[in-house]
């Protein structure tokens with residue numbers, strides 16, 4: 127599978143109207159591994175002219191695709207899920223080298239994505255329309271009936287981040303195409319080899335020419351042009367708040383679905399099961415080196431139980447494995463880039479300079495940041511508010527649940543929050559007041575399972591993902607009103 131989408135020297139190609147093509151001037155982007163800086167492959171650096179062509183192709187392909195019966199579209203998705211799993215080993219090897227995700231997490235992402243694709247097909251087949259009789263509204267009679275179905279929007283521009291290059295691309299592609307849209311996928315540059323592989327999987331499954339196309343290239347170079355292209359009917363973006371805000375400012379009259387940054391707080395109340403809380407904080411804060419939007423990114427703990435919680439978190443952190451995922455499954459891997467590691471190191475230094483207590487870690491080796499925990503973090507420290515996207519957790523001590531809620535809500539972000547308590551009244555008291563998309567009770571913050579609604583508020587996003595929600599977001603009602611004349 128892998129071989130057919132690349133030519134000699136691992137030069138990968140783009141999928142355009144069913145063909146695997148490079149770009150005219152053969153300009154490529156070299157993709158180096160964050161693990162050992164080895165060359166993993168190259169992808170074409172697409173131009174604005176290329177993008178014009180791809181979007182036209184997607185427009186043309188979508189017209190025919192929207193006429194294909196739902197059950198046939200669903201069968202293609204079921205096949206794509208099977209092909210994805212059949213090729214998991216080859217894709218895992220690419221993922222490990224391209225984004226430094228360990229084998230276990232890479233495998234899990236692929237199987238989770240296959241389940242996502244199947245569930246999307248199941249869900250779409252059961253999303254019937256409705257008919258509304260006119261006489262339920264004052265002044266109207268039964269001779270007027272609205273028959274409502276869902277229709278596709280047209281061309282969906284799907285832009286995905288580096289950290290889940292398969293799941294966060296498929297979670298845009300599958301709901302978009304099942305309801306009759308076509309897709310232009312712009313994968314993260316560091317993750318584009320995975321993205322192109324995924325496109326091949328969908329093509330192998332029978333997605334017709336022009337329905338799924340890819341554009342590779344640096345977002346900083348082609349992103350603005352793509353998102354403002356008049357041929358794009360919907361933008362499904364997952365990535366940083368910085369880029370998301372920029373896209374929302376430069377686009378107009380195009381619907382957006384955005385999942386952005388986060389600073390998810392784990393709030394630990396005085397009656398919490400501290401072992402449960404510590405386990406979830408460590409798993410939620412440090413897996414894949416904290417490079418998850420839904421990672422636990424701060425701990426707000428009641429002073430009364432803080433010392434005991436810090437002790438337990440520190441103990442659990444000693445079990446974290448650190449190293450190169452090419453050698454073994456590890457929790458802490460080198461960060462995706464030197465720029466990312468530099469940023470995390472800046473936050474660490476700022477916290478130390480401003481007097482935070484360094485409980486664990488604080489070390490760096492190349493792009494590898496060792497798991498780090500700060501206690502007694504205060505509001506003047508950057509780590510209290512900024513998203514590290516790295517294995518660094520700040521503990522802020524609070525006097526009561528209201529102070530925890532106040533600090534949690536002061537964040538610009540509003541993705542998820544978690545509250546650890548044995549008291550159901552307190553759980554709902556906190557959950558009702560947190561300005562986030564989702565509150566986890568007695569669990570780490572996380573997106574899965576993928577049919578749950580997943581959304582960020584404030585600087586964490588626009589709109590709602592989650593299989594049914596994504597299908598609804600990328601389609602619209604179409605009403606046909608029957609007027610009976612006799």
Ligand code: NAP
Pocket residue numbers: 285286287288289290294312313314315316343344345346348349350353364365366367369370372373385386387388418419513515541582586587
């Ligand atoms: P990023 O730097 O914002 O990049 C995300 C995507 O946007 C990439 O495909 C990138 O392409 C593209 N892009 C960059 N500039 C663009 C522009 N001007 N116009 C259009 N597209 C542009 O984010 P990342 O580093 O990949 O991922 C980390 C961030 O994403 C974190 O903030 C994390 O919280 C967030 N995230 C959120 C979720 C969620 O579900 N809420 C999930 C995962 C990640 P290039 O790669 O070529 O630059």
Ligand code: G3P
Pocket residue numbers: 289290294417418419420421571572573574
């Ligand atoms: O960061 C991306 C988001 O999809 C994470 O998913 O299930 O690991 O919280 P999950």
